[in-house]
Amino acid sequence: MQLPDANITTAASPKTVAVVGAGIVGLCTALxxxxxxxxxxxxxxxxPGLGASFGNAGYLATELMDPLSNLKTLRSAxxxxxxxxxxxxxxxxxxxxxxxxxxxxxxxxxxxxxAKSRHALQQLNTESISAWKRCLTDIGAREQLVQSGYLxxxxxxxxxxxxxxxxxxxxxxxxxxxLVQGERLAQLEPEMADNLSHALFFPDACRVREPYQxxxxxFAAFMSRGGTFIQQEVxxxxxxxxxxxxxxxxxxxxxDHAIICTGAxxxxxxxxxxxxxxLEAERGYHLTIDAGNIRLNHPIGSAERxxxxxxxxxxxxxxxxxxxxxxxxxxxxxRYASLRHHxxxxxxxxSDPTLPVSxxxxxxxxLPDSLPVIDRHPDHPQLLFAFGNxxxxxxxxxxxxxxxxxxxxxxxTEISCEPFRVDRF
Ligand SMILES: Cc1cc2nc3c(=O)[nH]c(=O)nc-3n(C[C@H](O)[C@H](O)[C@H](O)COP(=O)(O)OP(=O)(O)OC[C@H]3O[C@@H](n4cnc5c(N)ncnc54)[C@H](O)[C@@H]3O)c2cc1C
Numbered sequence: 001m002q003l004p005d006a007n008i009t010t011a012a013s014p015k016t017v018a019v020v021g022a023g024i025v026g027l028c029t030a031l032x033x034x035x036x037x038x039x040x041x042x043x044x045x046x047x048p049g050l051g052a053s054f055g056n057a058g059y060l061a062t063e064l065m066d067p068l069s070n071l072k073t074l075r076s077a078x079x080x081x082x083x084x085x086x087x088x089x090x091x092x093x094x095x096x097x098x099x100x101x102x103x104x105x106x107x108x109x110x111x112x113x114x115a116k117s118r119h120a121l122q123q124l125n126t127e128s129i130s131a132w133k134r135c136l137t138d139i140g141a142r143e144q145l146v147q148s149g150y151l152x153x154x155x156x157x158x159x160x161x162x163x164x165x166x167x168x169x170x171x172x173x174x175x176x177x178x179l180v181q182g183e184r185l186a187q188l189e190p191e192m193a194d195n196l197s198h199a200l201f202f203p204d205a206c207r208v209r210e211p212y213q214x215x216x217x218x219f220a221a222f223m224s225r226g227g228t229f230i231q232q233e234v235x236x237x238x239x240x241x242x243x244x245x246x247x248x249x250x251x252x253x254x255x256d257h258a259i260i261c262t263g264a265x266x267x268x269x270x271x272x273x274x275x276x277x278x279l280e281a282e283r284g285y286h287l288t289i290d291a292g293n294i295r296l297n298h299p300i301g302s303a304e305r306x307x308x309x310x311x312x313x314x315x316x317x318x319x320x321x322x323x324x325x326x327x328x329x330x331x332x333x334x335r336y337a338s339l340r341h342h343x344x345x346x347x348x349x350x351s352d353p354t355l356p357v358s359x360x361x362x363x364x365x366x367l368p369d370s371l372p373v374i375d376r377h378p379d380h381p382q383l384l385f386a387f388g389n390x391x392x393x394x395x396x397x398x399x400x401x402x403x404x405x406x407x408x409x410x411x412x413t414e415i416s417c418e419p420f421r422v423d424r425f
Contacts, residue, residue: 026261049215067370150205239380
């Protein structure tokens with residue numbers, strides 16, 4: 001994103017910024033701040049890219065513009081919850097903690113509120129691929145973004161009308177789709193066709209080659225440009241008269257600015273600066289299967305089973321589940337069994353028990369209205385925030401980075417950050 005010269009800090013007096021959290025959002029933000037002339041220190045308690053950004057499906061889901069909270073979701077929530085292999089779960093031990101969040105989530109489903117979120121998500125998603133292209137071209141890793149296309153599939157022939165309706169809905173947003181069946185479907189995905197009735201093909205959809213590899217490349221570019229990395233837990237980021245002090249167990253560091261990009265873990269840091277944000281961890285699971293010659297040509301989403309399979313450099317990744325289980329519970333083993341169940345139904349050759357599989361669970365950072373926070377502290381503009389991108393954190397990372405750094409430099413961006421205010425709740 002181009003900045004007027006006046007806003008670029010000069011080489012003689014580079015301003016300093018701490019980016020807290022080295023997930024995909026923090027990594028993109030750190031690089032964007034460097035591009036704007038800042039001296040950047042990235043802090044994470046672990047190695048970069050090992051949070052939610054490690055194990056996602058690698059799919060840039062720009063067509064997902066409906067907020068998670070809408071009347072359709074509310075109507076289907078109970079059957080989804082009761083289905084033993086269903087995509088939604090609310091662990092009993094966390095239920096009492098999640099109730100206030102659920103009430104906000106239900107309120108956010110009102111047609112008026114959902115329409116506002118949809119408009120804001122549409123703005124982010126529409127700009128997300130161009131922002132990724134700018135970021136990846138800048139670091140010489142453009143090949144990490146692939147125009148793969150995407151198939152949204154149905155198994156039940158009577159749901160053909162659903163696909164047609166969805167195609168018209170997508171057309172309203174200018175998203176191209178093609179209804180595919182029979183031979184055309186077999187041509188697109190020879191492994192799967194026997195189990196499918198029909199699909200919508202999104203020819204322009206993109207994915208990345210491998211999400212963790214992408215994090216490593218972003219981090220390497222950041223370090224090669226003079227970035228500093230401190231592997232420590234950040235206990236507080238407190239605004240001072242001038243700048244922000246960032247406290248770790250070993251030291252207090254001073255910066256001109258700090259940007260909090262701590263994914264699902266931001267709540268405590270925000271409480272420390274007087275902000276109470278209803279951020280929840282939406283747990284999701286994956287299997288990464290070394291599937292040998294069982295190949296998919298595109299990321300595949302199942303409209304009925306609500307999970308995604310994605311062909312990545314690291315293997316065939318099967319992802320899904322929305323488990324409102326907070327930050328501390330252990331993964332629930334039967335969710336992996338459900339992912340196996342669904343993937344084998346669509347790709348029967350995956351039933352081979354000798355295929356090597358790795359299992360993983362991660363925390364999506366989610367606010368009740370499905371919008372991220374991209375903002376400055378209302379009283380201390382030197383402290384900024386970029387987190388809460390829910391199921392779309394990979395999709396929106398590069399554009400979120402441009403927007404939050406735009407707020408820091410005072411540069412006007414084309415997208416208004418008003419819907420993403422930290423104090424909107
Ligand atoms: C199963 C699954 C599949 C998904 N598939 C997709 C997909 O296909 N496409 C898509 O767009 N999105 C997808 N997502 C969502 C996406 O992965 C997340 O939205 C995104 O990774 C969030 O990135 P982040 O940088 O905000 O958070 P994270 O990657 O979680 O990074 C946050 C970082 O902050 C650090 N941190 C937190 N607190 C502190 C602290 N106090 N001090 C120091 N460090 C701290 C953590 O260690 C972590 O490294 C998926 C998510 C899951 C779980």
